[in-house]
Amino acid sequence: MNRTKNIRLTLCVVLLGISFGFAQKKSTGDVLFFQYEYQKAVAAYEKQISEGSLTEQQYLNLADAYFETDNFDKASEAYLEIYKKDTLMDSHHYNKMLQSLSKSADKEQKQAYLTTMSTSFPKELMENMEFNNQLLANESAENELDYQIFNLEGNSAQTDFSPSFYNNKLLFTSARSANKKLQFEPGGEGFFNIYESEIQANGQVSTVKEFGILSATDYHKATPSYSEALNSVFYVLSNTTDDDELAFDDNGKNALSIAKQSVNGSYQGLLKDLSTSFYYPFYDDSNGKLYFAADFEDGYGGTDIYFVYTNNGQMMSAPINLGPRINSSGNEIAPFIFENSLYFASDVFYGLGGMDIYKANVEGEGFGIPINLGEQINTEFDDFGLIIRNEGDGLLGYFASNRPGGKGKDDIYGFKVDEKPGLRTITFKGKVLKPYNPSEVVEKAAVRLWNMDGEMIAETYSDEDGNYRIEVPAADELVLEGTKERFSRYIERFDQEQLDSIQQNGLNVEMAQYDDLVEEREGQKVVKTDDFYFTTSSVQLTPEITTQLDEVVAFVKAFPEVQLRIETYTDSRGGSSTNFKLTQGRSDAIKKYLVEQGVPSSSILYSIGYGEEKILNNCTNGVYCLEMLHKQNQRSLIVVLNDNVLFD
Structure with missing residues (x-):
């Protein structure tokens, strides 16, 4: 799908923002690129090449423009040329390069370059990749859940995305607004607005209308998230001046902020920075954390997921990055927590397509390995913004996708399923330590998991603090082994009951030093x-x-x-x-x-x-x-x- 016709909140380049003017004079290609007119930018940059040359930054812009217009052969060629010079490329561009290679005729090159770039990535990213590659390669029909997926009757011919439960209603974002005061040339749509609809017994929706309780603005209102505990809606909106005109930073960028609106009417701005956009707020009623996506410069890739501690929605901390187990060299968006699992979307290079939906178990203040939900929910296109709740004997959920067969550019899909989406896993984590001196840990110890057929299914090494962590698909019995030169060998077999206990309590591995x-x-x-x-x-x-x-x-x-x-x-x-x-x-x-x-x-x-x-x-x-x-x-x-x- 032509990305210039697919504008929404899923990309880290602030597609919902508008730029007017620049701090310094730029070429025609630059102007078009920063206005997200990628196809026109490609033509302008290519003309500039024929007339002379591009700067390295402009050549990187051209590679990005190829990528955004799905010209992955030329994108991979351009990224590789820049990569060879070892300049400008960051982890986010590495992600785009690897995505381009996997979607072009040169898929074999992906692994070769990934090997050379692996040291530039956090070890968690490589562990996540290996785990998901194994899962997707071994995915079988007998392990798949029986999803009943349906397109919502309330979708329009425009962009519809970001569903959120609101009691027995569904809130969502749409570009169907009749207010076309300003259109975006790349998308040809007006400003986004938030709508509500009634959820029917079969999961379908009816009676779509504008969600009227939010403070009025002529500009973007999007990605709502309702908190039952606070009886409030968190959402993003365009940064504006006191007289409701768009506000721009010194570089002419209009970004998105996060606000909280009580259903009873009180409004509060929470996160606002003229140069930084905030996306997809989600408030966790269980602990008062407000999750969101943002494109801070110190992130791991494009857009990362963060949280802040709050007191009834009032911010009480600086943004905290969820770390490299969740955030990658790509873009991570749309956090949602259900029954101790974090669901989110990512376009990391090892997925099935553009944006894929992942699930990671919440482990205290950390997270398990994010698991691709696999085909059906995910496709080779963009799938994102999943929400889910218990409904009768099963579960009801919604997500957005631009897969073929929809009514508009992005559609909202509903699904019913008997069990929670995502493969069930077993996690072994704890410390490797000396039994006669538990305060003394053992670093660089090999910790391996074996199945009952004697096959090693996972391996890791304890870090400098003695910590180890292994996550594998669920099994009835497993054997854990710990070894290190001149240390005793730890080996233990665990049945289902013991495995369940380990998920709650962890497991320390004791190894004596000879x-x-x-x-x-x-x-x-x-x-x-x-x-x-x-x-x-x-x-x-x-x-x-x-x-x-x-x-x-x-x-x-x-x-x-x-x-x-x-x-x-x-x-x-x-x-x-x-x-x-x-x-x-x-x-x-x-x-x-x-x-x-x-x-x-x-x-x-x-x-x-x-x-x-x-x-x-x-x-x-x-x-x-x-x-x-x-x-x-x-x-x-x-x-x-x-x-x-x-x-x-």
Whole structure:
């Protein structure tokens, strides 16, 4: 579809804005480009090329104009030429370049260039891409929901989009207004206005009329969002002066602001900046957050989604970006939260078409991986602005699309479905830490998920704070593994009940570091324990001794391939033969306990009593020593025999 005939609030270039005049003299192509006359801008820029040359910025404008007029072959050529010079291109233009490559004859180039550009993108974007590519490649009819999608009878021949529930009515934006005081040449339509209609039992609408409670203006009113808790409507409108004339910034740009209007009549302006446009407000009644899209310069791409904290709709914070898990190098718009899931639209390069609708689970202050809702809801065209609510035994929802077969440039579609749109997923998240010191985390540990067929289905690494996160399609059973060189291996199998619990509580992965648990003593590596002592002439294990031996049990469980030798010594007091028998009995008692606690007997190669054979000090036979010096010779060691080859 020719984008010059498709003007609406879905693009980050402020298509609803109007520019009159420029800060400095520009070429004809520039003027047409900044007035969104993309087809005419292409002709002007191409003429300028034939007469001389374009600046790099103008050549980038030409690439954008090709892109906006669906000439993806020429757009990809132009973007690639600029990319080779490594100037001007930002992440948003990378997104357009990749979109152009995927829609042109050179699709194979997309992966090649994506590989070289991947370091320029946040890791979350690459994880999102890989996850969605797998989902879309493996999508099957048996996993699809049975959507009943229908075009609304209330659509017009103009642009209709941005539905919102208003009790049992539907609010939406339309260009059907009879007030054609000023038309946009690219779209040939008047200013947008907000309308209301009655929702019928079958989801259709009737009795479309102008939504009359909003403050009057001759200019844009669009993208309404009703808050039942505040009994108010949030919406965007053109920036105007006190006498209701369009207000422009120093560069001649008219942007969009966000306002709140009480159904009872009170009006309040919330977000306004003459140089920044705000789109698609959504107020979350559950927590008082006001979500919206905006084109701030410090975003991740084009238009990003933000929120502000409010007190009953009164702003209480600066805008907070939802971060790289949600926002991409493309444009993100139209946030909507339903039952702990965030729905929004994005034109990120790995989607099905232009704008696609995604769903991300809300996880505390963060979000899960955004999941493409797949074919039916999404097409190769623009699909955006989804809303949904419970209705009877199922759900009723609406969204906008410019797919073929509609009545106008954008139409609103309704749908009924039995379950929430979007694939159900399982998320493992938490920290990798040391079990004996939970405050000490393990970074760069590999965390992998395996299915019950022994296939690895996901892999990630813990970050510098020990955090890890993996999200996969839902399954009945999964195995989680954690590994790192010279660390114990974590492996655990989870059934459905345990998986459900993990979604609520998260899961910390405990991995012991080998070097924390061993030490050098008497020229050999031994399991690190506190010194423990048998009662005089006794081979019985005391609670103090078993407490230390439990450390050995935990060590063997953490490193099951170790091979051990138990060594026990006594001091020089008593007969030599008696001491040998005593220490052998003590070594055998230690072995017996370890085996009873689960240490394989095959892991204990030797159990030896050395008697008074290896005295560590001068307290030999006949030498008077203090008790503390004799105790230095009364010791038991658990030697690791294969320390030097354990990690080869």
